[in-house]
Amino acid sequence: MRLSGIQKLTLLDFPGRTAATVFTPGCNFRCPFCHNADLVRGMPEDAARQGGAGAPEAPARAPQAADAEAGTDSACPAGGAGGTDASDTGAAGAFPTYELADFFAFLDKRQGLLDGICITGGEPLLQPGLADFCARVRERGFAVKLDTNGSLPGRLRALVDAGLVDYVAMDVKNAPERYAETAGVANLDLTRIRESVAFLMEGRVACEFRTTVVDGLHTEDNLLGIARWLADAKAGQPVRTEAGNVADAAAGIERPAPAGTGGRNGQPARATAGTGAETEADPKRPACTAAGAEAGWPPWFLQGFIDGEGVLGGTGRFHAWEPDGLRRILPELQRIVPTAALRGID
Numbered sequence: 001m002r003l004s005g006i007q008k009l010t011l012l013d014f015p016g017r018t019a020a021t022v023f024t025p026g027c028n029f030r031c032p033f034c035h036n037a038d039l040v041r042g043m044p045e046d047a048a049r050q051g052g053a054g055a056p057e058a059p060a061r062a063p064q065a066a067d068a069e070a071g072t073d074s075a076c077p078a079g080g081a082g083g084t085d086a087s088d089t090g091a092a093g094a095f096p097t098y099e100l101a102d103f104f105a106f107l108d109k110r111q112g113l114l115d116g117i118c119i120t121g122g123e124p125l126l127q128p129g130l131a132d133f134c135a136r137v138r139e140r141g142f143a144v145k146l147d148t149n150g151s152l153p154g155r156l157r158a159l160v161d162a163g164l165v166d167y168v169a170m171d172v173k174n175a176p177e178r179y180a181e182t183a184g185v186a187n188l189d190l191t192r193i194r195e196s197v198a199f200l201m202e203g204r205v206a207c208e209f210r211t212t213v214v215d216g217l218h219t220e221d222n223l224l225g226i227a228r229w230l231a232d233a234k235a236g237q238p239v240r241t242e243a244g245n246v247a248d249a250a251a252g253i254e255r256p257a258p259a260g261t262g263g264r265n266g267q268p269a270r271a272t273a274g275t276g277a278e279t280e281a282d283p284k285r286p287a288c289t290a291a292g293a294e295a296g297w298p299p300w301f302l303q304g305f306i307d308g309e310g311v312l313g314g315t316g317r318f319h320a321w322e323p324d325g326l327r328r329i330l331p332e333l334q335r336i337v338p339t340a341a342l343r344g345i346d
Ligand code: SF4
Pocket: 027, 028, 029, 030, 031, 033, 034, 035, 036, 040, 121, 122, 123, 149, 183
């Protein structure tokens, strides 16, 4: 397990928690809009030692070649063996190192001040020691949030099954027909991405989907395509609410409420853990979003792209959507994915 950096406080990244964020080096994608270029392609040795900038370009490698999941999925990190590390991601340079000992010393000093740790990258699931790392964090009483690009569903599932993550945020890069282009990987096999989406839709861990919306990579049709994909993945999954099933209620089907919960179908609006929306319906949220959470939909956030220097595909090549354009299309997206919401676009 390697770390390349830390953000010692975030009030935004882990829903409902005061957290720190750690960054893992290496990624099997090459999203051209990525702001974490140094964590994806590495940097010259001397710059890495100083944590500086400037990185050689590295060719993208298809994840089916770059990750070892095809051959070693069963030996995923949660099993404590096998897997690949950041050296297996096509990175041409070195990565800065943030020592694990320093991280755990930091964590021990933050007892009672923080209650969560976000693990982001790069792609954290590439780290062979991730399961042990999560266990050590959770042993200290901190919840774990994992950010992932969804390309390693076997490892994701194993971590969840082992009870080592409390929240998962998965990127859904684009509609299927533009996924490879948006992930920066030619001939990307979407099977694993679909598998991760379907697994998270099962509601076994609190989660969210998120799409960074980039002018030049996403059209309205592409966003609608993502929405239809998520809806297809949701179809057929059990609806998980304590009170029953909003769809049941709509269909006039009555089921007894689980013991101790009171209420019947669609009453009260409280979802079980695993939907990412396990709090009572928030009156400040749009009605369709609250209804979606009741029906067991995880949130789907459309995030604004922040124009800036140092993106992987070249400075000035990508731009944010006009916020009004996103606001205009949002109701249509919410008709397909009721939890669709905008984040960080103003
Ligand atoms: S998956 Fe994330 S870290 Fe990897 S290249 Fe894409 S945006 Fe960057």
